[in-house]
Amino acid sequence: MKKTIVALALCLPLLARAGDVLSEHRIEPSQVEESLFSFVVYGSTWLPSVPDSLKALPASRRAEAVRALGAVAKAYVGSEAFQTRYAESRGDAQLQRPEPPKSGKVLAAELKAELEQNLAEAEAQLKLLPPEQQAAMREALAGVKNAVPADPVLLGQADQARYQDDLRRYEEARAKLPPKDPRKAVKAALERFLELSAGVDFKAKLVGAQGSPRRFAREDYEAKPAEWKMCFRAGKEATEAARAFAREWIKSLE
Structure with missing residues (x-):
């Protein structure tokens, strides 16, 4: 608990900046929270639609935006709302151990x-x-x-x-139930992100006419998971910032 409080306190400056980022790009905090919850509990890669203004950010500012949004996610995980929703989502109360039969x-x-x-x-x-x-x-x-x-x-x-x-x-x-301690589930999700986002080739070539759906020229890249492609679209600076944030977050959970 002490580590969590310290970690959240260190996030306060980032949270202030996060408010600016969310407001500037018209992103609802609930979208970030829902995306995080889905990834932690269900392994879902669902993400809200990214505003054009965020896509247009120069590479130098994308890392800052990632860290700010990460602070929102981290604060949400430490909230009572997340803890309650996580406990309800596990569904272990619905599992009844079968009674041993009579001899x-x-x-x-x-x-x-x-x-x-x-x-x-x-x-x-x-x-x-x-x-x-x-x-x-x-x-x-x-x-x-x-x-x-x-x-x-x-x-x-x-x-x-x-x-x-x-x-x-x-x-x-x-x-198959998520771990009872949500911190373990968050740590596992962060480790999964680090694994899926490793080795992204940001110089990969895309093919297809401008304005139409484009695909990777290499078939093995086209077969990569959604998280890998998401990091490719976000760019090297944003991905490295997200990976660094994830590693620091994992340390605070140990």
């Missing part, structure tokens, strides 16, 4: 008790039947009484197999 012996005992109760009720009803039907009913009840009792082992096997299958699915679902 075969317990099931056999329950079946025996139920059978005995049913027999007692049936025998009580015998005297209400016509005399010619009572003999046949007594014979049927005797057959039920003399039946081979259920095998406790076999009774428990099916339920145990079903329980193990449910338990496996439960554990798999829990493993």
Whole structure:
């Protein structure tokens, strides 16, 4: 917590500048927050549309804008709003661990008790039947009484197999949940960004007519993930500033 407070305090000058950047380029803070939340929790690369004024910034000013916007993101992660939304998004409250099944012996005992109760009720009803039907009913009840009792082992096997299958699915679902500590999720997202943004070739050649969708001349570049292409469009200065900010942020989370 102390590291978080110090980190946010150091961000205050950047936050003041961030307000200017957001206002100047008409970017809503909620857009930055939504983009960050989606990337941290869902790994989504959704980004709000970038204003033309921001695209037109000279390279020397892009790094400053990135740092300012990074401060907004960092402040949001430290807010109660993010913590609450993150906790709600995990969905672990909806996961219920399956209850262990009853043992075969317990099931056999329950079946025996139920059978005995049913027999007692049936025998009580015998005297209400016509005399010619009572003999046949007594014979049927005797057959039920003399039946081979259920095998406790076999009774428990099916339920145990079903329980193990449910338990496996439960554990798999829990493993896919984001970590309970949001700081770990943020750190993982930042590390993922550093990995995806590494080695961007800012001199890569684009092909296609001006004004129409353009693509990389190299097919392996065209197959790169969206984050890699996003960094290419942002430019070297902005990308290096974002990577530096991410590395510093990771340090504050350790």
